[in-house]
Amino acid sequence: MRIVNRHLSFNTFISLRLKIRAKDWSDDSQLPKNIYDERPVKELNGLSFSQLSLIIQDIKKVLTVLDDANTITLPIARSVINDAVNKKIFIEEFAKQDACNPAKPTFIEFVEQYIAECEAGERLKQKSTRKITPGTLKNYKGFLAQMKEYQKARKKVIDWDDLTLDFYKDYKQFFIEKKYSPNTIARHVKNMKTMLYAAKDLHLTTRDDFTSKNWSADREDVENVYITETRLKELYEFDMSDYQEMKKRAERYAKDEEEKKRLIHALKRDLYRRKLSEARDIFLLGCLTGQRISDYKRLSDDMIETIQGDRMFLYVVQVKTEKDVYIPYNNIIGEILGRYGGNLPKIYDQHLNERIKVVGLLLGWTEPAGLMERKGLMEYPSKKRFCDAIVTHTARRTFATNAYKNGVPLSAIMAVTGHSSEDMLRRYLKLNTKERALLAAEAFDKVKQAF
Secondary structure (H helix, E strand, O other), X not given: OEEEOOOOOOEEEOOXXXXXXXXXXXXXXXXXXXXXXXXXXXXXOOOEHHHHHHHHHHHHHHHHHHHHOOOOOHHHHHHHHHHHHHOHHHHHHHHHOOOOOXXXXXXXXXXXXXXXXXXXXXXXXXXXXXXXXXXXXXXXXXXXXXXXXXXXXXXXXXOHHHOOHHHHHHHHHHHHHOOOOHHHHHHXXXXXXXXXXXXXXXXXXXXXXXXXXXXXXXXXXXXXXOOOHHHHHHHHHOOOOOHHXXXXXXXXXXXXXXXXXXXXXXXXXXXXXXXXXXXXXXXXXXXXXXXXXXXXXXXXXHHEEEEOOOEEEEEXXXXXXXXXXXXXXXXXXXXXXXXXXXXXXXOOHHHHHHHHHHHHHHOOOOOEOOOEEEEOOEEEEOOOEHHHHOOOOHHHHHHHHHHHHOOOOHHHHHHHHOOOOHHHHHOOOOOOHHHHHHHHHXXXXXXXXXX
């Protein structure tokens, strides 16, 4: 066991004098991989993995208290560890615990272990053999961090018996006080329910309040922008190679002196302008294919398939849902992929988000986005410019909206985007009142012609 002391600056290992096979040990959590396994293990002198886990956790708690009090020494650390491993009182205490759950973790400890198992590939997607995606892991860690913040704010450690409907209402109130958006709250609630269902499967909790219809936070249809076909053409034809031209645009469209200076300084570099062009191309592919960023930034010539002799498609197995979709292939898609030898340059999601906003600014898309924002219980008009409202997901919304405006049936759009229902797809359709009226008029004209 590794002992690190913050005050006396020693860093050493002290043996527990127990053997455990490498395949049964997690380096990340520094605990056995299966902390719930109750079967005796010969190498552990008859201890089970669950008993060893509790011993290690108890040792850590004692040593942490001593360290915080600045009273820990190496002899004391050795004594604590030896007592924990050797004294029969530990084994006797294990025997007294509930036979069905001898090493029951707290709720927070379970969440930490759940995340560690996801990272190690021990927990997989439901009904799948694929690992949890990095994006989902990031959400789980965010939920854990907020849960710890909630405990700190309420000055209370939340455990299994506390997870009632009253707790849930106060948990939502906590986010409202922080002025979080409804969709952020809904994401954290969804992650909590995922953890609670997993805990229930392991018989760690007998409470089922979280299964109630009252334990739910509905998502809002967030007002996001989409890019019209006219602007898509402008985006496609935009040449960012000329620094002097880009400088003029920065001077014309920047909102203030600070933004102008920052932009001009960055645009001087050929590399930066090239990175902007790459971000534009990758984003355009999203607008032309209707995929999520996890899918459209990995499109390549290797995905091209031909059906019925001459119809070309991109065959994609979507990362998030594992659905396979066929995307109609066209010359613009081919030209963009061809610029990079059939394989797109690598880019982080955050960088794509940042750079496509800059491209929009340089194109002069600086008019008010016309959106409403909601924080906590307050809703107010957003001050965002159109270019600032563009995000990586705008591409998927753009594809769906433009396809629908061009008369493509919802079922055909779903076949490409992979949406599971028309209701879900309709959330992506960003049409104003006039656009909806024109579409309705066209539909009624077709009915008249039928008679």
